[in-house]
């Protein structure tokens with residue numbers, strides 16, 4: 001009996017690679033993985049999301065490259081689920097499918113003026129400076145003086161830091177040329193980070209916030225002066241606060257004590273404030289905010305509650321950075337509120353069908369659990385999904401001893417004239433980008449349009 005099984009993985013970000021790695025670790029049967037991505041390039045947010053000045057984080061791709069070297073692995077880039085390939089195709093060609101498509105949309109604030117010119121999502125800005133093909137054409141008016149970033153997570157810090165860094169600090173990174181050029185001309189003087197809760201509840205992590213103490217071109221300050229915690233937060237700090245939270249408080253205290261040295265720019269940390277309205281004549285000119293107090297909930301958490309105090313500030317650019325959100329996939333159930341595909345330990349379930357479990361469909365990463373955790377969090381998440389799959393579907397099939405030879409996907413893609421990109425093709429593009437980067441002392445010069453990427457691949461094949 002042939003004991004090899006074919007699994008399709010949709011999405012080539014960290015979650016997709018960690019499930020693939022876990023599948024290849026299985027000794028009892030041979031598993032073949034075909035990974036699909038709608039972009040010609042693999043690695044998802046590692047390429048399109050991780051900040052360009054965080055190159056060390058990107059070295060995680062070495063692990064993914066090793067996984068891709070497995071002879072049972074094939075990559076099909078430039079293949080879009082829902083237009084080039086459908087769920088029904090996958091179920092015909094594979095034993096099971098794992099969706100690891102991440103969270104490509106973002107949450108809105110839902111306040112007046114949010115759609116004015118100059119108000120953007122962090123997702124758009126991050127995609128733009130990282131050369132994600134979907135965002136390369138976006139325009140950001142960096143000729144303004146005041147930028148506001150709403151949210152206190154690591155993405156908000158990335159956006160604020162990229163705005164605050166000097167062109168020299170960014171020049172050695174793989175930020176796209178057009179973004180570097182635009183940032184070189186930036187007139188931004190003030191970058192505000194606005195958190196609706198207090199310093200203790202900040203979602204960022206210590207390594208990331210510490211970087212603000214060392215910016216060449218920007219001073220950093222805590223609005224309101226000294227770091228003061230409300231009584232409940234102080235109690236939490238002294239009792240159950242995590243190591244990271246304690247470190248955050250230490251660093252924020254250092255920020256509050258730091259002397260301002262008249263650098264070109266200034267980063268303002270503003271806690272306990274929520275935007276109420278963005279206003280302006282056709283474009284962003286002002287932001288009004290309400291100051292909050294924290295109120296203890298029945299579950300012990302501290303939530304923001306508006307006070308009577310409001311403030312208004314001049315603003316030219318606003319980035320909302322209040323969390324990513326998953327998008328629905330054709331023929332799969334979807335939970336609008338959490339932006340995830342409903343699942344039980346990674347096995348897709350249909351809430352509209354009595355929560356019945358789908359035996360051949362699984363999820364991993366942010367589309368499974370929502371946009372939380374760091375890259376490494378997806379490793380454990382992948383283990384859970386793969387083991388769930390092995391316990392249910394694959395084990396069942398092994399026992400039954402059935403194994404139908406499934407048709408190869410390549411014929412289908414060719415019949416549909418899909419110009420797919422293999423991993424070897426990507427390596428050609430990768431070499432092209434890194435060689436171009438080396439000439440300028442940079443990690444790589446990214447190509448940002450699918451057409452340009454495919455052109456280089458066709459030339460080099």
Ligand code: NAP
Nearest residue numbers: 151152153154155156196197203321322323324371372373
């Ligand atoms: P996040 O960590 O969930 O932070 C979201 C922030 O938005 C929180 O401060 C949250 O405040 C705030 N927020 C949510 N709804 C809001 C509203 N309606 N009004 C005002 N503020 C609101 O999300 P993220 O920054 O997008 O990051 C996503 C994940 O990627 C995180 O796990 C993050 O650590 C990770 N990441 C890591 C790195 C890194 O390691 N260097 C870099 C980037 C991203 P509340 O707490 O009050 O809800």
